[in-house]
Amino acid sequence: MVLVYTEAHNGQFKKAALEAVTYGNKTAQVMGTKCVALVIGEATNPAELGKYGAAEVMTVNSGNLAHFDSQTYGHAISAVAQQAGAKVVILPHSSTGKSLAGRVAVKLNAGCVSGANAIHTMDGGVFKVKKNVFSGKAVAEYQLNSDIKVLTLSGNSLKAEDGGADATVTAMDLEVPASRVTILGVDKQQGDLAPLPEAELVVSAGRGMKGPENWGIIEDLAKVIGATTACSRPVADTGWRPHHEHVGQTGVAIKPNLYIAAGISGAIQHLAGVNSSKCIVVINKDPEAPFFKAADYGVCADLFDVVPKLTEAIKKAKA
Amino acid sequence: MKLLVCISKTPETTAKIAFKDGNTTFDENGVQYIMNPYDEWYALVRAVELKEAHGGTVTVINVGPASNDVVIRKALAIGADDAIRVDADPNSSMFVAKQIAEQAKDYDLILLGKETIDYNGSEVGAMVAEYLDLPYVSYGTNLDIADGKATITRDIEGGAESSQIALPLVVSAAKGMAEQKIPNMRGIMIAKRKPLNVVAPVAAEDLAVVASYTVPEGRTSCKMIDPDNMDELVRLLQEEAKVL
Numbered sequence: 001m002v003l004v005y006t007e008a009h010n011g012q013f014k015k016a017a018l019e020a021v022t023y024g025n026k027t028a029q030v031m032g033t034k035c036v037a038l039v040i041g042e043a044t045n046p047a048e049l050g051k052y053g054a055a056e057v058m059t060v061n062s063g064n065l066a067h068f069d070s071q072t073y074g075h076a077i078s079a080v081a082q083q084a085g086a087k088v089v090i091l092p093h094s095s096t097g098k099s100l101a102g103r104v105a106v107k108l109n110a111g112c113v114s115g116a117n118a119i120h121t122m123d124g125g126v127f128k129v130k131k132n133v134f135s136g137k138a139v140a141e142y143q144l145n146s147d148i149k150v151l152t153l154s155g156n157s158l159k160a161e162d163g164g165a166d167a168t169v170t171a172m173d174l175e176v177p178a179s180r181v182t183i184l185g186v187d188k189q190q191g192d193l194a195p196l197p198e199a200e201l202v203v204s205a206g207r208g209m210k211g212p213e214n215w216g217i218i219e220d221l222a223k224v225i226g227a228t229t230a231c232s233r234p235v236a237d238t239g240w241r242p243h244h245e246h247v248g249q250t251g252v253a254i255k256p257n258l259y260i261a262a263g264i265s266g267a268i269q270h271l272a273g274v275n276s277s278k279c280i281v282v283i284n285k286d287p288e289a290p291f292f293k294a295a296d297y298g299v300c301a302d303l304f305d306v307v308p309k310l311t312e313a314i315k316k317a318k319a
Numbered sequence: 320m321k322l323l324v325c326i327s328k329t330p331e332t333t334a335k336i337a338f339k340d341g342n343t344t345f346d347e348n349g350v351q352y353i354m355n356p357y358d359e360w361y362a363l364v365r366a367v368e369l370k371e372a373h374g375g376t377v378t379v380i381n382v383g384p385a386s387n388d389v390v391i392r393k394a395l396a397i398g399a400d401d402a403i404r405v406d407a408d409p410n411s412s413m414f415v416a417k418q419i420a421e422q423a424k425d426y427d428l429i430l431l432g433k434e435t436i437d438y439n440g441s442e443v444g445a446m447v448a449e450y451l452d453l454p455y456v457s458y459g460t461n462l463d464i465a466d467g468k469a470t471i472t473r474d475i476e477g478g479a480e481s482s483q484i485a486l487p488l489v490v491s492a493a494k495g496m497a498e499q500k501i502p503n504m505r506g507i508m509i510a511k512r513k514p515l516n517v518v519a520p521v522a523a524e525d526l527a528v529v530a531s532y533t534v535p536e537g538r539t540s541c542k543m544i545d546p547d548n549m550d551e552l553v554r555l556l557q558e559e560a561k562v563l
């Protein structure tokens with residue numbers, strides 16, 4: 001059986017969780033088995049995971065799981081995997097999922113691949129799965145030699161597919177050790193927009209913006225399409241934008257459906273983190289900017305002129 | 320306080336990424352190596368700062384062949400006191416984690432970068448923590464120590480969370496935890512005399528290894544759009560690319 005750990009936020013499943021269940025179901029189909037979703041803590045409607053491909057939903061609730069701690073959560077996920085006889089455990093490739101995968105892999109003596117971006121294949125009886133490496137400059141196919149496998153699923157690798165029926169929900173009884181972590185506080189910096197690694201649409205800007213006071217046009221463009229904003233490294237380094245917006249080889253690696261880059265030259269380290277995007281639009285006034293070679297659509301002009309025009313054109317098309 | 324920093328070696332960020340032997344092996348021809356930026360800029364620099372503030376020692380550990388000694392010496396030049404190199408090829412994250420855990424048994428704080436910029440695994444920290452039964456916080460952007468406790472801020476999607484945990488523990492470092500530091504001449508000179516202990520690996524399996532690589536096809540042509548016709552760009556994004 002394939003076990004998928006699904007994260008909920010304020011009771012609602014994250015997009016990454018729904019993608020993971022769809023992925024888990026497809027993985028289970030290749031293996032001729034079923035997909036079971038695991039929910040830790042509060043979720044308003046765990047049964048709905050059935051619509052995305054979970055044959056069953058298991059829930060675990062314990063006071064010791066009230067806040068996230070990779071040690072207690074890792075314990076719970078591994079215990080459920082062992083009890084239920086999971087052969088593959090799937091986690092989202094989020095900061096949470098990444099801090100769990102290694103722990104669960106050690107507990108289950110499982111081969112671990114983080115950032116899987118496609119369904120595995122069984123080639124001559126060998127379990128193989130692909131992920132991006134070198135920050136998107138190449139793809140590696142991993143071979144897993146263990147009985148149990150642990151994978152984290154890279155965001156936006158496939159579309160969550162609903163269409164099934166609600167699944168039965170079973171509450172699991174687990175002993176969970178007390179957490180050694182005390183949470184002091186959580187600071188939400190970024191409203192309701194999709195976090196960068198999950199975002200389908202991203203609007204990004206670089207040093208060509210001249211200063212942080214000019215970001216209004218970028219935010220306006222992002223707003224009309226519901227995109228998440230990003231930036232190049234020097235922009236974050238000089239404090240024009242927050243660090244969590246920095247994309248590239250030493251920032252967040254993303255693969256949205258659409259990446260719009262304004263005033264970014266397209267240095268190799270920047271491209272590494274964004275070239276897995278499905279469609280790239282580059283706005284730059286320098287016809288020699290290297291980014292044009294990595295773009296699908298280019299506009300060679302002053303961004304202060306073009307970005308507001310693009311925003312207006314989208315508004316018009318949407319009206 | 321005893322601090323341990325796990326460092327890894329990665330190709331330099333502008334290195335040409337190519338493969339050989341029927342796409343099964345990374346082609347090292349002409350590739351320059353650096354210390355993984357997250358290990359160097361954030362984990363190591365912060366460890367040295369904490370040592371300077373609270374006293375103690377900073378040890379760096381690397382799993383790899385003798386050719387990694389250059390990178391290890393750089394870590395010593397930045398301010399680590401001594402180094403351990405486990406003499407083995409690092410072919411899988413669990414193998415590496417097992418080697419580190421074996422050496423890491425009596426440290427108060429184990430630091431490492433949030434991921435490497437080559438295999439982007441982000442797996443080793445959690446594995447080391449699990450082998451040693453220690454708490455683990457990933458993506459730390461701020462780390463302070465007082466009264467035997469660590470106060471850590473970590474990045475979570477769309478925000479930040481701060482927590483407090485008694486030592487010992489494992490923390491992975493992200494941007495914000497420290498600022499890149501260039502080693503000075505004096506540092507480079509003393510680094511040559513600092514101890515670099517080479518140890519043999521313990522037995523561990525490779526449960527997940529790369530079988531082959533592919534290089535994605537680059538974009539072949541960029542369609543240039545008239546800056547005065549943004550309606551056309553919107554139409555293409557809707558009808559041709561189907562992303563809006």
Ligand SMILES: Cc1cc2nc3c(=O)[nH]c(=O)nc-3n(C[C@H](O)[C@H](O)[C@H](O)COP(=O)(O)OP(=O)(O)OC[C@H]3O[C@@H](n4cnc5c(N)ncnc54)[C@H](O)[C@@H]3O)c2cc1C
Nearest residue numbers: 206207208232233248249250263264265267269285286303
């Ligand atoms: C080890 C290492 C790691 C790195 N990691 C990253 C990383 O993760 N992410 C990253 O982004 N960078 C990274 N870099 C930095 C990278 O090499 C570049 O320096 C950086 O990406 C450049 O940012 P930029 O494009 O915003 O600025 P610039 O290179 O200065 O480009 C600004 C662009 O704006 C254009 N422009 C200016 N004015 C206008 C206007 N009015 N209208 C339209 N266009 C305009 C210019 O033509 C130019 O192309 C790294 C570097 C190193 C050495």
